[in-house]
Amino acid sequence: MTKRRVVLKREEPPPPPPPSNPSMASANSSNTIRVHVRYGECQRNHAANVGGYAVDGCREFMAANAGTGDEEEETDGTLTCAACGCHRNFHRRVVETEPSSP
Template structure:
């Protein structure tokens, strides 16, 4: 069984925070050409190849592109010094 791909991106605009991006269930409509709505039931994106390869964007479970999977962005604030704070007076 393959592991879920979680992408951590450093947000340069706000110091001390990072965003974790997770790709959840597939939302590709397989019955769009006949006017219906049917999804394949893939619960989460699993990359079929390593990072930097063509397979990194293809799901191993359902075979479709990562863009068809629902994107969840989770923000977390990393600890920093109170002297770095420029918004409030929490020093």
């Protein structure tokens, strides 16, 4: 059996450029942007050690201790998925931004 190497590239949008005009920066300082990060489906390849490709089908990341109120701190339980048991880094990262004013 021949092993195959698969390379996956992830593209994220570039950060917005800083304002070029200092007077514009002070005028726009009242506007803020809310960034919400969530983690989607699991992309872990469970058959990588045998040269195949198989994912478990976990649809969305759920922290292992989601009900304890420790969502602000990143402990071992919050970095482990309760559904599939893998680390949060194996899940697709989805960044949602929305403008908001004070």
